[in-house]
Amino acid sequence: MARRNEHSKPELRALAIGTVRTLVAEQGLEKLSVREVARRLGYAPAMLYHLFDNLDDLILHVNADTLDTLLDRMDAAAAMENPRAALTAMAHHYLELSRAQTPLWQLVFEHRMNQGAPVPAWYQRRTRSLFLMVEQQLERLAPWATERERLLGARTLWGSLHGICVLYLGDKLDVAGDVDPREMVDSLLRHYLADWSATTDHRPRGDRKGARS
């Protein structure tokens, strides 16, 4: 495996993150340990503490990698002409990522900071970017909506979409009879967005014509 003097510190950090990703994808979350990550890297466990503040810091970097994958895909969808189509494409990327990289996706949501330490600002900026991307599409869809309406809309859509993914991945949609999660996602986006964009319109009726995307 890698030798310390062959790699710069940033390279070693990237190698460590990649190793955790492989381990989580192979074995799930439960068996993840600093010892195992170090063994795979070919270093002593102490080396990891030279690269990362602690296990939380390492896991947050792994999760940031997962969020970056999602951000990249959402970014590509953001260029679509129709904001409703863009939001629907983003939602399908979320569902697809949760399906294709289930353990890594679960790590984003199941990780808890040790002893209730605060989530660092650099990571919070990552999650904030994801919401901003949704809010920007909501603004394109309904330029008349208030910031507060966009904020609530983005969070409601996220929570709702997340639930469909969670039940799908947990094989719990079966109890509800034969239903395709993609069909649920389409139904959610279609009906929620149509009424959300219409009812956030506070302009006088005469001014509305043609303003809707």
Added chain:
Amino acid sequence: MARRNEHSKPELRALAIGTVRTLVAEQGLEKLSVREVARRLGYAPAMLYHLFDNLDDLILHVNADTLDTLLDRMDAAAAMENPRAALTAMAHHYLELSRAQTPLWQLVFEHRMNQGAPVPAWYQRRTRSLFLMVEQQLERLAPWATERERLLGARTLWGSLHGICVLYLGDKLDVAGDVDPREMVDSLLRHYLADWSATTDHRPRGDRKGARS
């Protein structure tokens, strides 16, 4: 504790279910074992296998109890005059139950049948009743909707609501900024139902007036 010859078999089953509920509420899911349940009941573990087919059977009975609590509350909401208000009240009962009885509520979703055994018909009837209750309100709201539209609507609402609860209970709504899960539930129900009831209306326009609840 209880003595075998003091209780009938149905009474002992009810005692065992109650004991599991107490244990799960106190200690969460991880520490649940037949041995501990038996110890609390004051019986040998073998006794539990006289009352239930296996651990799956016992847990399904505990989960059925949790679902019955939800069914009872939803049943009370079903009598409301306005189907939209009834569905919103049902959703708030779901959120409230997930908050007040978190470990028992999680047991419903985290339990997996051992070795992929099928979920027995009596339990499937329970979950089917929950969906039926939602579908009946959707039928009151939009009598013109097809059965398939009601089925998809009920499951989309459930999945969406479930996601808001999961993120709330996992303290994950914080990353999204200050947002109240009840406000998200209201937003979901309001916008989804308004457009769902309008766009499932396939009757000629002239026939629609006054038919909407």
